[in-house]
Amino acid sequence: MDRILFNKMEFWGYHGAFKEENKLGQRFYVDLELYFDLSKAGRSDNLEDTVNYADIYKTAQQIVEKEKYELVEAIAERLATKILDGYMLIDEVLVRVTKPDPPIPGHYESVAIEIRRSRAGHNA
Template sequence: MDKIILEGCRFYGYHGAFSEEKTLGQIFVVDCELTVDLLAASVTDALADTVHYGHVFETIRKQAEQAKYDLIERLAGAIIEDIFAEFPPVQAIRLKVTKENPPIAGHYKAVGIELYRERP
Protein backbone atom coordinates (compact mmCIF):
# COMPACT_ATOMS: atom_id res chain seq x y z
CA MET A 1 0.00 0.00 0.00
CA ASP A 2 1.08 3.55 -0.63
CA LYS A 3 2.21 6.06 2.01
CA ILE A 4 1.89 9.74 2.80
CA ILE A 5 4.70 10.88 5.11
CA LEU A 6 4.96 13.90 7.38
CA GLU A 7 8.39 13.95 9.00
CA GLY A 8 9.85 16.19 11.68
CA CYS A 9 6.72 18.22 12.43
CA ARG A 10 7.61 20.44 15.40
CA PHE A 11 5.13 21.80 17.93
CA TYR A 12 5.32 23.58 21.26
CA GLY A 13 3.08 21.88 23.81
CA TYR A 14 2.46 21.22 27.48
CA HIS A 15 2.37 17.44 27.74
CA GLY A 16 4.14 15.53 30.49
CA ALA A 17 3.85 13.87 33.85
CA PHE A 18 6.01 16.46 35.64
CA SER A 19 4.73 19.87 36.72
CA GLU A 20 7.63 21.61 34.93
CA GLU A 21 6.47 20.14 31.63
CA LYS A 22 2.92 21.31 32.20
CA THR A 23 4.06 24.82 33.14
CA LEU A 24 7.05 25.53 30.90
CA GLY A 25 6.18 23.35 27.92
CA GLN A 26 8.60 22.01 25.35
CA ILE A 27 9.07 21.05 21.72
CA PHE A 28 7.42 17.84 20.51
CA VAL A 29 8.46 16.28 17.23
CA VAL A 30 5.89 14.21 15.34
CA ASP A 31 6.56 11.85 12.45
CA CYS A 32 3.48 10.45 10.76
CA GLU A 33 3.13 7.79 8.08
CA LEU A 34 -0.33 7.26 6.58
CA THR A 35 -1.21 4.15 4.60
CA VAL A 36 -3.46 5.32 1.75
CA ASP A 37 -4.29 4.03 -1.73
CA LEU A 38 -2.70 6.68 -3.99
CA LEU A 39 -3.32 4.94 -7.31
CA ALA A 40 -6.01 7.38 -8.47
CA ALA A 41 -3.99 10.46 -7.48
CA SER A 42 -0.93 9.09 -9.30
CA VAL A 43 -3.00 8.97 -12.48
CA THR A 44 -5.37 11.95 -12.23
CA ASP A 45 -3.08 14.53 -10.60
CA ALA A 46 -6.16 15.63 -8.62
CA LEU A 47 -5.99 16.72 -4.98
CA ALA A 48 -9.45 15.20 -4.47
CA ASP A 49 -7.93 11.75 -5.07
CA THR A 50 -5.48 11.92 -2.17
CA VAL A 51 -5.31 12.98 1.47
CA HIS A 52 -4.25 16.62 1.80
CA TYR A 53 -1.15 16.47 4.01
CA GLY A 54 -1.56 20.14 4.95
CA HIS A 55 -4.89 19.28 6.55
CA VAL A 56 -3.31 16.29 8.32
CA PHE A 57 -0.62 18.63 9.69
CA GLU A 58 -3.32 20.93 11.10
CA THR A 59 -5.05 17.95 12.72
CA ILE A 60 -1.79 16.99 14.41
CA ARG A 61 -1.14 20.60 15.43
CA LYS A 62 -4.50 20.90 17.21
CA GLN A 63 -3.72 18.00 19.54
CA ALA A 64 -0.04 18.87 20.00
CA GLU A 65 -0.56 22.57 20.74
CA GLN A 66 -4.06 22.89 22.19
CA ALA A 67 -4.59 19.75 24.27
CA LYS A 68 -2.64 18.79 27.41
CA TYR A 69 -1.86 15.19 28.30
CA ASP A 70 0.28 13.56 30.96
CA LEU A 71 1.61 10.94 28.55
CA ILE A 72 2.90 11.24 25.00
CA GLU A 73 1.29 7.84 24.46
CA ARG A 74 -2.10 9.52 24.95
CA LEU A 75 -1.12 12.46 22.74
CA ALA A 76 -0.23 10.04 19.94
CA GLY A 77 -3.45 8.07 20.49
CA ALA A 78 -5.57 11.22 20.29
CA ILE A 79 -3.84 12.30 17.07
CA ILE A 80 -4.48 8.90 15.52
CA GLU A 81 -8.16 8.99 16.54
CA ASP A 82 -8.57 12.42 14.94
CA ILE A 83 -6.84 11.42 11.70
CA PHE A 84 -9.02 8.32 11.31
CA ALA A 85 -12.15 10.41 12.02
CA GLU A 86 -11.26 13.20 9.59
CA PHE A 87 -9.67 11.27 6.71
CA PRO A 88 -11.63 8.14 5.69
CA PRO A 89 -9.13 7.01 3.00
CA VAL A 90 -6.42 6.46 5.64
CA GLN A 91 -6.19 2.73 6.33
CA ALA A 92 -3.31 2.66 8.83
CA ILE A 93 -1.15 5.11 10.75
CA ARG A 94 2.36 4.91 12.17
CA LEU A 95 2.91 7.86 14.49
CA LYS A 96 6.06 8.74 16.43
CA VAL A 97 6.24 11.45 19.11
CA THR A 98 9.57 12.50 20.59
CA LYS A 99 10.72 14.95 23.23
CA GLU A 100 14.18 16.34 22.66
CA ASN A 101 14.63 17.79 26.16
CA PRO A 102 12.54 15.96 28.75
CA PRO A 103 13.32 16.69 32.41
CA ILE A 104 15.44 13.59 33.02
CA ALA A 105 19.13 13.39 33.74
CA GLY A 106 21.40 12.00 31.07
CA HIS A 107 22.74 12.53 27.59
CA TYR A 108 20.57 11.50 24.66
CA LYS A 109 19.23 12.88 21.40
CA ALA A 110 15.55 12.40 22.28
CA VAL A 111 13.06 10.10 23.98
CA GLY A 112 9.77 9.06 22.49
CA ILE A 113 7.17 6.51 21.50
CA GLU A 114 5.76 5.08 18.30
CA LEU A 115 2.25 3.73 17.75
CA TYR A 116 0.90 1.75 14.82
CA ARG A 117 -2.84 1.45 14.31
CA GLU A 118 -5.02 0.09 11.53
CA ARG A 119 -8.51 1.33 10.82
CA PRO A 120 -11.00 -0.78 12.78
Template sequence: MGQNFTGDRIILKDLGFYGYHGVFAEEAKLGQRFFVDLELGADLSATATTDRLSTGISYADIYDVVKTAFDSRRMKLIEAVAQNIVDEIFDKFQRVEWVIIRIRKPEAPIAMVQGEAGVELHRQRKAQ
Protein backbone atom coordinates in the same frame (compact mmCIF):
# COMPACT_ATOMS: atom_id res chain seq x y z
CA MET B 1 -5.86 -10.80 12.73
CA GLY B 2 -2.39 -9.47 11.88
CA GLN B 3 -1.63 -5.89 11.07
CA ASN B 4 -0.80 -4.97 7.50
CA PHE B 5 1.23 -1.76 7.21
CA THR B 6 2.17 -2.17 3.55
CA GLY B 7 1.24 -0.37 0.37
CA ASP B 8 0.98 3.32 -0.45
CA ARG B 9 1.66 5.84 2.28
CA ILE B 10 1.80 9.55 2.96
CA ILE B 11 4.82 10.56 5.05
CA LEU B 12 5.28 13.67 7.16
CA LYS B 13 8.45 13.99 9.24
CA ASP B 14 9.76 16.34 11.87
CA LEU B 15 6.54 18.27 12.42
CA GLY B 16 7.53 20.58 15.27
CA PHE B 17 5.17 21.68 18.05
CA TYR B 18 5.53 23.44 21.35
CA GLY B 19 3.38 21.90 24.06
CA TYR B 20 2.75 21.41 27.76
CA HIS B 21 2.43 17.62 27.87
CA GLY B 22 4.24 15.74 30.60
CA VAL B 23 4.06 14.30 34.09
CA PHE B 24 6.01 17.00 35.90
CA ALA B 25 4.71 20.41 37.00
CA GLU B 26 7.60 22.16 35.22
CA GLU B 27 6.49 20.62 31.92
CA ALA B 28 2.96 21.93 32.41
CA LYS B 29 4.24 25.39 33.30
CA LEU B 30 7.19 25.89 30.94
CA GLY B 31 6.35 23.58 28.04
CA GLN B 32 8.84 22.09 25.59
CA ARG B 33 9.40 21.07 22.00
CA PHE B 34 7.94 17.92 20.48
CA PHE B 35 8.49 16.42 17.04
CA VAL B 36 5.99 14.20 15.25
CA ASP B 37 6.64 11.76 12.39
CA LEU B 38 3.70 10.19 10.58
CA GLU B 39 3.06 7.52 8.01
CA LEU B 40 -0.53 7.19 6.81
CA GLY B 41 -1.59 4.20 4.74
CA ALA B 42 -4.03 5.07 1.97
CA ASP B 43 -4.56 4.01 -1.64
CA LEU B 44 -2.86 6.75 -3.67
CA SER B 45 -3.36 5.18 -7.11
CA ALA B 46 -6.07 7.65 -8.22
CA THR B 47 -3.95 10.62 -7.17
CA ALA B 48 -0.89 9.19 -8.89
CA THR B 49 -2.69 8.63 -12.20
CA THR B 50 -4.87 11.77 -12.32
CA ASP B 51 -2.41 14.30 -10.84
CA ARG B 52 -5.37 15.91 -9.05
CA LEU B 53 -5.26 16.87 -5.39
CA SER B 54 -9.02 16.33 -5.20
CA THR B 55 -8.41 12.57 -5.48
CA GLY B 56 -5.90 12.53 -2.62
CA ILE B 57 -5.33 13.81 0.89
CA SER B 58 -3.75 17.22 1.40
CA TYR B 59 -0.60 17.40 3.53
CA ALA B 60 -1.80 20.78 4.80
CA ASP B 61 -5.08 19.23 5.97
CA ILE B 62 -3.19 16.44 7.73
CA TYR B 63 -0.97 18.99 9.47
CA ASP B 64 -4.01 20.99 10.62
CA VAL B 65 -5.62 17.89 12.12
CA VAL B 66 -2.38 16.90 13.88
CA LYS B 67 -1.87 20.42 15.28
CA THR B 68 -5.45 20.64 16.54
CA ALA B 69 -5.23 17.20 18.18
CA PHE B 70 -1.82 18.00 19.69
CA ASP B 71 -3.06 21.29 21.17
CA SER B 72 -6.57 20.18 22.17
CA ARG B 73 -5.77 19.01 25.70
CA ARG B 74 -2.80 18.55 27.96
CA MET B 75 -1.74 14.93 28.45
CA LYS B 76 0.70 13.47 30.94
CA LEU B 77 2.06 10.82 28.56
CA ILE B 78 3.15 11.18 24.97
CA GLU B 79 1.56 7.79 24.28
CA ALA B 80 -1.80 9.44 25.00
CA VAL B 81 -0.92 12.43 22.81
CA ALA B 82 -0.08 10.05 19.97
CA GLN B 83 -3.31 8.09 20.38
CA ASN B 84 -5.33 11.32 20.38
CA ILE B 85 -3.71 12.32 17.08
CA VAL B 86 -4.35 8.88 15.55
CA ASP B 87 -8.01 8.99 16.60
CA GLU B 88 -8.45 12.39 14.94
CA ILE B 89 -6.74 11.24 11.74
CA PHE B 90 -9.04 8.23 11.47
CA ASP B 91 -12.06 10.45 12.20
CA LYS B 92 -11.20 13.13 9.62
CA PHE B 93 -9.71 11.00 6.82
CA GLN B 94 -11.89 8.00 6.04
CA ARG B 95 -9.48 6.73 3.37
CA VAL B 96 -6.62 6.28 5.84
CA GLU B 97 -6.36 2.58 6.71
CA TRP B 98 -3.42 2.65 9.11
CA VAL B 99 -1.16 5.10 10.91
CA ILE B 100 2.36 4.86 12.26
CA ILE B 101 3.11 7.80 14.53
CA ARG B 102 6.30 8.66 16.36
CA ILE B 103 6.47 11.46 18.92
CA ARG B 104 9.90 12.60 20.04
CA LYS B 105 10.63 14.70 23.10
CA PRO B 106 14.19 16.05 22.84
CA GLU B 107 14.07 17.86 26.18
CA ALA B 108 12.62 15.03 28.26
CA PRO B 109 13.37 15.60 31.97
CA ILE B 110 16.02 12.90 32.20
CA ALA B 111 19.76 13.32 32.56
CA MET B 112 20.91 12.95 28.98
CA VAL B 113 23.49 15.15 27.32
CA GLN B 114 22.30 14.36 23.82
CA GLY B 115 19.42 12.44 22.31
CA GLU B 116 15.69 12.29 22.79
CA ALA B 117 12.96 10.16 24.28
CA GLY B 118 10.00 9.04 22.22
CA VAL B 119 7.27 6.57 21.44
CA GLU B 120 5.96 4.96 18.27
CA LEU B 121 2.42 3.63 17.86
CA HIS B 122 1.17 1.40 15.03
CA ARG B 123 -2.60 1.57 14.60
CA GLN B 124 -4.95 0.09 12.02
CA ARG B 125 -8.48 1.33 11.40
CA LYS B 126 -10.95 -0.89 13.21
CA ALA B 127 -13.51 -2.65 11.03
CA GLN B 128 -16.86 -0.89 11.17
Protein backbone atom coordinates in the same frame (compact mmCIF):
# COMPACT_ATOMS: atom_id res chain seq x y z
CA MET C 1 1.05 -0.24 0.36
CA ASP C 2 1.57 3.37 -0.68
CA ARG C 3 2.22 6.00 1.95
CA ILE C 4 2.54 9.70 2.59
CA LEU C 5 5.18 10.71 5.13
CA PHE C 6 5.28 13.79 7.32
CA ASN C 7 8.77 14.15 8.76
CA LYS C 8 9.70 16.00 11.93
CA MET C 9 6.82 18.45 12.23
CA GLU C 10 7.77 20.68 15.15
CA PHE C 11 5.28 21.96 17.72
CA TRP C 12 5.31 23.59 21.16
CA GLY C 13 3.14 21.87 23.74
CA TYR C 14 2.44 21.71 27.45
CA HIS C 15 2.44 17.96 28.05
CA GLY C 16 4.08 15.94 30.77
CA ALA C 17 3.76 14.34 34.17
CA PHE C 18 5.72 17.13 35.89
CA LYS C 19 4.24 20.53 36.78
CA GLU C 20 7.19 22.34 35.18
CA GLU C 21 6.45 20.74 31.81
CA ASN C 22 2.84 21.89 31.95
CA LYS C 23 3.89 25.41 32.93
CA LEU C 24 6.95 26.02 30.74
CA GLY C 25 6.11 23.86 27.73
CA GLN C 26 8.56 22.20 25.38
CA ARG C 27 9.18 21.14 21.79
CA PHE C 28 7.63 18.00 20.35
CA TYR C 29 8.35 16.45 16.99
CA VAL C 30 5.71 14.45 15.14
CA ASP C 31 6.30 12.03 12.27
CA LEU C 32 3.37 10.46 10.46
CA GLU C 33 3.13 7.71 7.89
CA LEU C 34 -0.28 7.47 6.23
CA TYR C 35 -0.86 4.18 4.39
CA PHE C 36 -3.42 4.02 1.60
CA ASP C 37 -3.72 3.50 -2.13
CA LEU C 38 -2.37 6.56 -3.95
CA SER C 39 -2.87 5.21 -7.47
CA LYS C 40 -6.14 7.08 -8.11
CA ALA C 41 -4.57 10.40 -7.07
CA GLY C 42 -1.50 9.63 -9.16
CA ARG C 43 -3.62 9.06 -12.24
CA SER C 44 -6.16 11.87 -11.71
CA ASP C 45 -3.81 14.58 -10.36
CA ASN C 46 -6.80 15.65 -8.26
CA LEU C 47 -6.54 16.65 -4.57
CA GLU C 48 -9.94 15.08 -3.89
CA ASP C 49 -8.39 11.65 -4.50
CA THR C 50 -5.85 11.97 -1.68
CA VAL C 51 -5.48 13.83 1.62
CA ASN C 52 -4.64 17.49 1.93
CA TYR C 53 -1.22 17.85 3.56
CA ALA C 54 -2.19 21.16 5.15
CA ASP C 55 -5.22 19.56 6.82
CA ILE C 56 -3.11 16.73 8.26
CA TYR C 57 -0.59 19.27 9.56
CA LYS C 58 -3.38 21.34 11.19
CA THR C 59 -4.77 18.20 12.83
CA ALA C 60 -1.38 17.41 14.38
CA GLN C 61 -0.82 21.04 15.36
CA GLN C 62 -4.21 21.28 17.07
CA ILE C 63 -3.61 18.15 19.15
CA VAL C 64 -0.04 18.97 20.19
CA GLU C 65 -0.41 22.72 20.71
CA LYS C 66 -3.98 23.10 21.99
CA GLU C 67 -4.67 19.92 23.97
CA LYS C 68 -2.89 18.73 27.13
CA TYR C 69 -1.77 15.24 28.07
CA GLU C 70 0.46 13.78 30.74
CA LEU C 71 1.83 11.03 28.51
CA VAL C 72 3.40 11.14 25.08
CA GLU C 73 1.58 7.84 24.49
CA ALA C 74 -1.73 9.70 24.82
CA ILE C 75 -0.68 12.30 22.24
CA ALA C 76 0.20 9.52 19.77
CA GLU C 77 -3.05 7.66 20.38
CA ARG C 78 -5.12 10.84 19.95
CA LEU C 79 -3.35 11.63 16.67
CA ALA C 80 -3.93 8.13 15.30
CA THR C 81 -7.61 8.18 16.29
CA LYS C 82 -8.24 11.64 14.87
CA ILE C 83 -6.59 10.76 11.55
CA LEU C 84 -8.44 7.45 11.13
CA ASP C 85 -11.75 9.07 12.12
CA GLY C 86 -11.28 12.07 9.84
CA TYR C 87 -9.79 10.57 6.70
CA MET C 88 -11.62 7.52 5.40
CA LEU C 89 -9.09 6.97 2.59
CA ILE C 90 -6.38 6.09 5.13
CA ASP C 91 -6.10 2.38 5.94
CA GLU C 92 -3.30 2.60 8.48
CA VAL C 93 -1.30 5.26 10.29
CA LEU C 94 2.08 5.17 12.01
CA VAL C 95 2.57 7.96 14.54
CA ARG C 96 5.89 8.85 16.16
CA VAL C 97 5.98 11.58 18.82
CA THR C 98 9.43 12.63 19.98
CA LYS C 99 10.11 14.56 23.15
CA PRO C 100 13.60 16.07 22.97
CA ASP C 101 15.38 16.73 26.24
CA PRO C 102 12.89 15.10 28.63
CA PRO C 103 13.34 16.14 32.28
CA ILE C 104 14.94 12.92 33.50
CA PRO C 105 18.57 12.28 34.40
CA GLY C 106 20.95 10.86 31.83
CA HIS C 107 22.60 11.70 28.53
CA TYR C 108 20.50 11.09 25.45
CA GLU C 109 18.92 13.08 22.67
CA SER C 110 15.25 12.29 23.13
CA VAL C 111 12.53 9.79 23.92
CA ALA C 112 9.90 8.81 21.38
CA ILE C 113 6.69 6.85 21.22
CA GLU C 114 5.74 5.07 18.03
CA ILE C 115 2.37 3.44 17.43
CA ARG C 116 0.72 1.88 14.39
CA ARG C 117 -3.06 1.76 14.10
CA SER C 118 -5.18 0.37 11.30
CA ARG C 119 -8.72 0.96 10.19
CA ALA C 120 -9.40 -2.79 10.63
CA GLY C 121 -8.59 -2.61 14.35
CA HIS C 122 -9.91 0.92 14.82
CA ASN C 123 -13.63 0.19 14.88
CA ALA C 124 -13.37 -3.18 16.60
